């Protein structure tokens with residue numbers, strides 16, 4: 002009986018989530034510019050209904066009762082995830098959430114204004130307010146979950162992620178990369194001395210790039226009857242599992258950024274499209290957190306899409322759509338291009354983790370109070386010099402002002418990006434062990450077996466396990482960076 | 496205090512209505528084919544939330560209290576419309592609504608299957624069920640409103656519409672048209688003997704038709720920052736006032752159907768875009784019913800878009816976009832083409848009212864029980880012969896099976912179409928009285944003054960008055976068919 006109430010709640014929440022997801026996708030792709038204010042009001046009211054429905058006090062009673070009922074295993078698992086969601090959503094007082102939301106929104110708006118100007122001084126007071134709230138939030142979440150504060154923040158994004166496990170792995174990865182990046186750059190330089198980069202200039206009409214993207218999406222497994230590709234300023238994967246909305250952005254003078262972006266979002270989409278439909282209206286039926294989601298996008302973008310074998314198959318497809326012939330090594334020189342840079346979102350897969358580890362280290366200090374917001378530029382600059390030999394002291398817009406995460410209050414999210422890359426490498430290694438001919442399959446454009454493995458081990462599991470459990474059950478190994486290191490060494494080493 | 500509760504209710508309902516409107520537009524234009532089931536579930540759950548919120552018993556208390564408070568005039572008007580909506584929504588028991596909904600949905604599905612086959616016998620039992628419910632509904636609505644049953648049905652669509660007023664007008668219009676149609680056809684035949692119709696064949700690329708449509712929309716006043724034009728199988732005007740979604744459908748061998756359809760939907764859109772924003776979240780702020788809405792679409796489509804003066808301005812625009820030169824009288828021969836036909840939605844403005852009056856007369860007999868569903872084919876055929884000299888005895892798909900309205904239970908809606916045409920003619924007459932040079936304005940593509948008149952007299956009034964009150968206040972005359980008759984005589988007479 003109690004379970005049935007939770008089940009009905011799930012359907013009602015599912016309807017609001019469906020509306021919010023489609024309204025968000027619509028806003029980015031279809032909405033008239035003048036429609037923004039009414040849309041924001043409508044979405045905020047719907048989010049309020051969702052919040053009231055997810056935090057209703059009677060849910061606690063239903064959960065207590067359901068936890069004492071004898072349930073089939075998947076209902077029991079569903080109750081566990083209902084409980085997790087309920088705890089995550091009710092551990093902050095409503096009044097706190099509202100004050101925090103106003104502070105975040107002001108800070109995010111200010112960030113949009115001041116980042117282009119690099120006005121750190123103007124931005125700092127607002128950021129201090131957000132960090133103050135984040136510390137309080139972490140303490141409240143720690144109380145509710147019994148976890149250390151930063152763990153309690155990460156728990157929202159990836160259940161089971163713990164600093165005690167991640168910090169050593171990130172430390173290992175950092176010390177590896179600090180040495181490896183210069184080596185990879187030198188190797189690249191030697192290679193480019195022999196064979197200079199073939200420039201990607203020329204005209205790539207948007208409509209043809211779109212057809213190419215759609216062909217690649219369908220080939221790697223995207224179900225075009227349950228999703229679509231359109232254009233937005235910031236690419237995303239949104240919508241709902243039965244109607245996944247991918248977007249990309251085209252530049253007519255090159256085709257790789259849109260194509261690799263489309264492959265990345267396709268990776269996210271495959272996860273959504275292949276979640277178990279019978280659980281769709283329960284938290285249990287959702288994708289397991291941000292790190293696992295990013296592992297799926299990076300699997301398609303990096304493990305498949307930057308794999309030399311992939312381009313054996315892909316280059317004729319490119320030629321067919323764009324009318325331009327490329328040799329495999331010519332294109333690999335582009336898609337494997339490594340560069341030291343200041344901006345995380347522009348980083349390649351070799352340097353990217355250093356950007357994340359920098360934030361992970363700093364975030365913990367911000368949350369535990371050992372670092373003050375006003376000391377961020379120095380703390381950032383010091384690590385940037387250590388990690389990549391670059392300075393951001395004079396350009397805060399390329400330093401601690403570069404990401405929306407902190408102004409919007411998302412502390413504990415950054416690790417997911419690099420964990421995703423690490424997990425994707427573990428998954429690829431597991432697949433290679435099981436299917437030694439996987440590269441030959443991919444070279445002929447056959448992604449069936451790879452997708453079958455991912456469906457069985459990842460997609461069908463939805464939120465049945467915590468993130469670390471799911472990593473271990475799917476790959477046969479606990480979370481570790483060895484596979485990712487070997488992946489980088491093989492692809493970028495001497 | 497009570498008013499504030501109604502005000503908050505309005506915002507909450509507005510959010511759900513916003514979501515439902517955008518989800519519906521998205522479904523028709525963007526949704527992946529496989530997304531339909533989950534979309535239907537989500538929309539039905541959101542509609543359920545809307546229903547529960549609009550029919551909550553405490554609203555009756557708020558209304559009672561607010562009606563006894565001293566309120567500013569627009570708040571008092573808002574309360575009156577909140578009350579009207581509450582009465583319309585609560586006069587049917589929930590259990591009745593659910594049973595009726597199932598019967599309607601089954602009948603509508605059956606209609607989609609059986610209409611193409613003309614299978615009246617297979618369809619009849621389902622239609623009988625829907626009519627049974629409609630009679631019961633009319634009785635319940637009559638009880639709640641104190642109106643006669645059929646009036647109580649019309650009241651949902653056009654507050655204030657009464658058979659006692661409409662029936663004599665429709666009778667006058669019918670007897671006029673039964674004579675006028677043959678005369679108009681003869682006049683047309685004589686004209687075409689002299690100057691044969693210039694055929695509209697040739698290639699009209701969809702993209703160019705779209706640009707033409709957008710140019711015309713903008714010219715007649717559509718605000719492109721608060722709306723858009725896209726493609727769907729069934730053209731509609733949807734979305735929300737700040738983001739009105741118009742759709743059309745293109746045929747590449749002719750351009751007039753898409754263009755006139757776009758002008759029609761633009762008429763609906765102008766009404767929505769120009770409703771008073773300060774009332775937007777109250778029922779008071781909505782467009783006043785279906786007849787008034789149709790008057791706005793028909794005003795743009797027929798009074799403006801089929802006006803000879805309009806084409807003085809429009810033909811160079813057509814030439815610019817489609818690269819084809821037309822003379823005014825050549826195009827008028829197309830847009831004024833009159834034809835006897837069986838299908839309402841294909842009818843021209845001369846014959847269309849006869850299709851509506853036929854349904855209006857039959858509907859009343861269906862609701863008062865003097866006509867049984869099984870006798871519909873004969874009743875339809877008899878009137879069709881009287882009105883237009885055509886028979887549908889052997890083709891029920893072109894007779895009583897042609898519209899979705901009855902299978903879906905929408906009794907009392909049909910009159911709105913012709914009332915819209917009648918009201919549009921009254922509005923045009925009022926404008927001509929006030930601005931004798933209106934045709935010259937339109938001939939130079941200047942729609943400012945016409946739109947200013949409509950904004951002042953119609954759009955800004957939203958739901959401040961009943962439909963007949965609004966007609967009289969805006970045009971200076973009670974609802975009458977004289978203006979529409981004169982309009983037809985002038986345009987189609989000898």
Ligand SMILES: [Zn+2]
Pocket residue numbers: 265269295298
């Ligand atoms: Zn991603």
Ligand SMILES: [Zn+2]
Pocket residue numbers: 759763789792
């Ligand atoms: Zn219409």
